[in-house]
Amino acid sequence: MTNQDLARDIIAGVGGDENIATLQHCSTRLRFTLADDSRVDRARLEALPGVLGVVVGPQTQVVVGAKVADVYRAVERERSPKDVVAKRQPLTLKRAGSVFMEFVVGVFTPIIPAIAGAGVFKSLLIAAVALGWVAKDNPTYLTLVAIPDAVFYFLPLLVTFTAARRLGVNIPLALGIVGLLVFPGFSTLVTNGTSVFGVAVPAVSYGAQVFPPILTVLLLWAVEHWVTKITPAPIRVFFVPLVCIIVVAPAMIFLLGPLGFWLGSLLTGGMLWLHGTLGWVAVALLAGVLPFIISVGMHKAFIPPTVATIAETGRESFYNVSSLAHNISESGSSFAVAFRTKNPTLRATAISAGVSALFGITEPALYGVTLQNRRALIAVITGAVTAGAYLGITNVVSFVAVGPGLASISMFVDAENPWNLVNALVGAGIAWAVSFTVCFVLWRDSASTTLRVLGENADVAAEASVQDPAAVRATTGASVQLQAPLTGQLIPLSQVDDAVFASAALGEGVAIVPTDGRVLAPVSGEIVSLLPSRHAIGLRTDEGVEVLVHVGIDTVKLAGTHFEAHAGQGDRVAAGDLLVTVDLDAVRAAGYDITTPVVVLNSEAWEVAPSANGSVEAGQPIATLTSSKETTNAAS
Incomplete structure (x- = not known):
């Protein structure tokens, strides 16, 4: 099945083109906001070759794995432009949570490549310093390290862009207003102490902050929407942005900026408190429950506090560390399934999923192997908890907001503590070895394994039909x-x-x-x-x-x-x-x-x-x- 064929079938499975209000994607999932969620044919979607899983709710998620960008483009090519209004639904706690998650995904997912690329690049430069290849005061190092530092310094503008695009706000106007927070002239005034009409401007450093721009864009959306409705068309081109600047910029300086900074500090403090209170137990527990959190897409909620923690403290020792234990455990369990199963289709799926998880992308393993097989899932949880405990006890910390895996292992490089990387590697090894061993011992092919093959490809079922006589x-x-x-x-x-x-x-x-x-x-x-x-x-x-x-x-x-x-x-x-x-x-x-x-x-x-x-x-x-x-x- 080609990506275009798959795209057509996915569109039909979510209720047709006319049912799609918005579509976006993250690293492995298509995320649909639909006019009517009840029109989703979950069974039809799950039966499609290439679909690893489906989550139906206020935001319907179709998991397609690493080829998500290609499938997303194929779906967009199949769609015809039209305005679809999602059916108004009662605001329940579940609905509010889903809307929040949709907004978080829409804001943070597009900027992850910039953060991840810059972070890994900086970690490689730190590794070069640790190995003695370059001095920390060397002009070459100082120039190169300015590249990733610039990405993090101007993070408020990246967040502004994605938030404004997500809410349909005038993007240049939003960037112009939020740009004040990182404008050197304004930063200097705030540092030295300044006031407006005798009211002191709060002294806050906004570099690498994510919540002040989000709150500002939310206010801008409300003001722009309201002013546009009441302003005559001939003067909208200058009057709407003028009113927005007059209203939003002061609110940002005196209220939203400090409030966002406080919110980020609160979340950072919360994660540090939880880790400081429970210690290694917190890391182990989070690693153990991540399969279930990721399966419903809730892991995206950890992105803002993780980014905020790294921005404020320069390091993070909770979510990223737990993710390392979980990701590598998914890989070990998948490879054990590949070794043990007599089902050629499952073996091919497990090998591919194991490699993907080894590099930090776990959805193919979760939906293709472990969530469907209790023994494999038990192995993942055992490996993740064991490795999480080791990583927590040895106080491993990360320095980059990126999915931990083999390709991004430099995120644990610490020039002042070489053992941080060593312990991260040891923890990853424990995760892989424990999950592989447990799954290898527990695994057996069952009737349900054969049935899944029949659902995918009856021609290869004959080769997969060797049943465990036990x-x-x-x-x-x-x-x-x-x-x-x-x-x-x-x-x-x-x-x-x-x-x-x-x-x-x-x-x-x-x-x-x-x-x-x-x-x-x-x-x-x-x-x-x-x-x-x-x-x-x-x-x-x-x-x-x-x-x-x-x-x-x-x-x-x-x-x-x-x-x-x-x-x-x-x-x-x-x-x-x-x-x-x-x-x-x-x-x-x-x-x-x-x-x-x-x-x-x-x-x-x-x-x-x-x-x-x-x-x-x-x-x-x-x-x-x-x-x-x-x-x-x-x-x-």
Whole structure:
């Protein structure tokens, strides 16, 4: 699937072009503000090749990984310009939080490359000084270090630009007003003490500050919007900016600037207090919960205080350090999955995700590997907490606001303390080794792994079908009755028009050409997998039998259309319980074969003896499954 094809499918999945109010992207996600969130077809989006995950809410996020910029451009090419107004929704706490997050992402994400590039460049210069390659008072060093210093000094202007663009404010006007805060002449006056009409101007240094410009642009947005509405069109070109300057600039000097500086100091103090109070425990705990924070996009809320902390103190020892432990743990766990799994698709995904996480981008690992597999997630948390504890105990600090990883490891270079980088490397090594080891020991392929492959590519499922025979203990000779999940015509599996099923590569079983769309549980047990497309259901009995009911051939492409689930993954069901209903006529009209294979995935441990042929009724016994060897407990 090309990026353009994926873009068209994503647009359809979020309710169509006419439903998109705004679109922006961060390092791995497309972030949509929609006119109506209820029109999002989550199952359809999650079934798309190339989509790693979906978060639906006041801001719908579609995770596509490292190619997000290319997909974003493809979506923008597909969209036709139009004004879409998001449906007004009640202001709840959740809604307010989502609006805040959307604003934070819109303001800070575009400036991260400048901050990260400048920060890493400065850390390399510091490393050169630490290694004795250049003196700190050398003209070459002083000139080169002025480059990243300028980026941070003029950070208020970068924030002003992105905030003004996000709010639709006149950008040159916003830059002109906020520019006063970093104007050398004004800075000199403030330092020496100055006043306006006898009122002293607060002595605040605004270099590298982010909150004063944000508050100023928010006020400018309100003033500009109101004045534009009441001003006659012929004089707007000069009158609106004049009023804005007269109102906003003094408010910025006396109120918003100092208030923003105080807010930044408060957040900085809060992070320092939390770290100072809990010490290494805070780092370890944050590292352990980051998988869940990142999965819903809430990690972006850490950007402002992290930037503010580095701007004020020159270093940061909480979020960045915890992120290092988590990022590298995601990599270690992913590589362990790649080593252990017999599923070639999952192996390729895990290798790619492991490399990406090693360089600081964790969403591919989170959505492609660890959040889908509890054992892998346990390994990530174990590695992150262990490494976070070490990094916290050894007081590792960072000097750059960038995602920690192999490429940005110089962010931990400290010319005055060489052990800071050494401990950061040791902590990263601990994270990788612990998560890799734990995942390597715990991992096993399961029926749900095979089902995910079926949802992606049935052609490679045959290669991925080697099941771990371990299930729940059953003695040789134990038997289980397999019931018909559908009413219809029973046929041998070999007659299914799909090589994977017909060859019994996934396991032995039978197939039914259904005449009724009610899909019942063929055995009693737990639903271990129910794909978002709802066409494939995996069950595991207490005796350890793993059964797959696959409704139709290639029906994953319908992305859940014409299917309705009546149970969920993790539910316990009895044989004969309703699992799914499907509109067979609609599926057939869409050009799909409705033949439904019923397969025993671990048939190497169970002999399958069909006990019926011809027409069958749903719930009628169709096969007897007899344990052919003793199995051991490995329940998920």
